Amino acid sequence: MARRLTLYERLKPEIKEALISNMAEYESTITDIIELLSNETFYSNLKISDISSLYTFSDIELIKVTAWDFKYGDNILISKDYE
Numbered sequence: 715m716a717r718r719l720t721l722y723e724r725l726k727p728e729i730k731e732a733l734i735s736n737m738a739e740y741e742s743t744i745t746d747i748i749e750l751l752s753n754e755t756f757y758s759n760l761k762i763s764d765i766s767s768l769y770t771f772s773d774i775e776l777i778k779v780t781a782w783d784f785k786y787g788d789n790i791l792i793s794k795d796y797e
Contacts, residue, residue: 721760722751724791732772744771757787 722730737744747768754760760768765784769776772790783789 718755720752721754721757721791722748725751726790726792729772729790736771736773740771743767747771757791
């Protein structure tokens, strides 16, 4: 049986790049976000505060995020391996 990818492994490249670009200024917070996503495989297990932090430090404009994106992470996760 194939192992499930972690949420960090499934993050779209532009989201990872945005997180890393904020590392110098917010190292502790970005490290915590990466660690959390590296240890989780299901988006539904994240708390709202986790998702909010991810969006904030990935420079995602919340005004452009739909309720569907926020609930399921479709705008930030690669879903190819899970369809």
